[in-house]
Amino acid sequence: MTATVGTLLDDVHARAWDLCSRSSGSEEGTSHEQLAAGYLAAWPRLANAALRVLDAVHVEPVWLDDASAVREVLRAIADEKSLASPSVAGSEVAPAASERAVRAIATRLGVIADLLSGQPAARTEVDRAASLGLQANVVAVVHAVAVTTLAALGDQQEFETARWLMRGVVARSERQAATPTLERAGRYEDVAAISSEDRSLDGAIARWLPATVVALGSPRRVTQSALQFAAGDALILIATAGTVLYAATQLGLVPHDLADRARPTLVGAHEAWRPLVSWPGTVRLHGVRDVEQFEASRQLRQVITDNLRENRGWLPPGTMADRFDLASLLGSLRRGMHGLGNVSVAHFQAMDRLVRSPGQLWIAASAVTQSAYRGSATIEAACRKGWVPMPPGEPAGLALLADAKQALAATAVAVAALDATSAAAASPSQRGAGALQWDRGRIVAFGADDHPRLFETVQSSEPAGARSERRAPVRLGGPQQSSPRR
């Protein structure tokens, strides 16, 4: 299974949930002081990792930074050496389970930050919403650990400074931690650790993308074949994305309104790429095919055919859901569409270079339309059905460039619309009275009331597709439940 930011967040939230659950019982052989010291010892590392995630995706400076208050207090904790100092009772003993648990969370947040480090700056509204959702998911974990730490600190005198810090974290993180999980989902959860050795669709895309971009980006290697292959692969990827989106919508994994918005954009992108597969017969570009691109393209088609097609058609939604985790598959296609976005840029740039530079493309002599270029040599070539270098400004070349531009624009629109479907399927949010709740695999903070119920269990409901959940509140101090999984 491909590790994604989403699956890592699932894991981090489940671990934080377990941590909270453990705090309500007593750890065998560990005093409350040791428990608290263990949490505190791991906090600088947790704060650093959380800061790295919060800073991983650059956003437009004009956007308000919702996490600035949290960053401030996390920086203070990251710099606070006294938390792990021997002056704190219990910290001189071997790392307690509580410390290891928080360190494990910090490590995974660090991995998330690493995965996100290559992401371009957030520019669109979709990016911004995804970025805020990501922040909320990270801050919710920080909040949960802070609440648990604060509870463990008790009223011991030596923990006074730590208590102030933890209260600061809780207060500043509560608003973001309370963001409903539905509003947190976004495209950054699709960011994955993909190996090009992987034989999955992700792996095939990971091989196809650089091979195609390199072939198109090299003035010497780009050929008509390379451009046509890229366009043909684009058609297949878009059709695959549309098919998987349809299946996911049918099974309730994507809200219908989001799918309804994405579908026409995919159709538009598909239409835009079509003419670029079948170039005009009167224009050509010499050169042999790029072997790497050809192989990567063939593997991509093969993986799609082997996994998602049967009897010359796409798998029905039900069959697709039986064989694959559709939500993950849709995530793979969203990543694939982002890859296609890169290819469409490289394709347009290559076409722009070819059309605007003299002597790159060739045109059938009989097809030259500009009288200024219909000299005797051109007429002679036309008589023997020959070819001549395409004159500048020739309509056939400009039409190709216009098609490439249209494909680039339509692909960008489709990518954004498909990104928007990464929001989770809508369902009524059941807000209980507890301070922390488990909702769709993520921790959500709510204001405590007079009868706090800190935790609740989550059980997989029987029907209705992959991951619907129902919750049953459990009173604080009750028997421990195993942490739920999304």
Place this chain on the structure above:
Amino acid sequence: MNGSLELARALGHVRNAVVAFVAADDPTGESLFLAAECLDLEGLFAELGVEQEFLDPERDAATSLAAASESLAAARPLVPLALWARLQAVRARAAR
């Protein structure tokens, strides 16, 4: 028989097949994969240095592929077995 001309014609037919496959309104998506396979074929022609002959489109992609097959058969001594095999594989897939 002019083998080079037949190869050029075969390529022209394959290109026409690509155009027909891409233009097809096919909800199964099969024509997209067939178009891609025809592009593979075009790549093989390019490696042989074949220049395309302009041809009027046939009535459909399958007919274009059949015509390409006839052209290759006419130029048999010049046709690498790989090219012939690939074309027949595409025709078989298209006929299914």
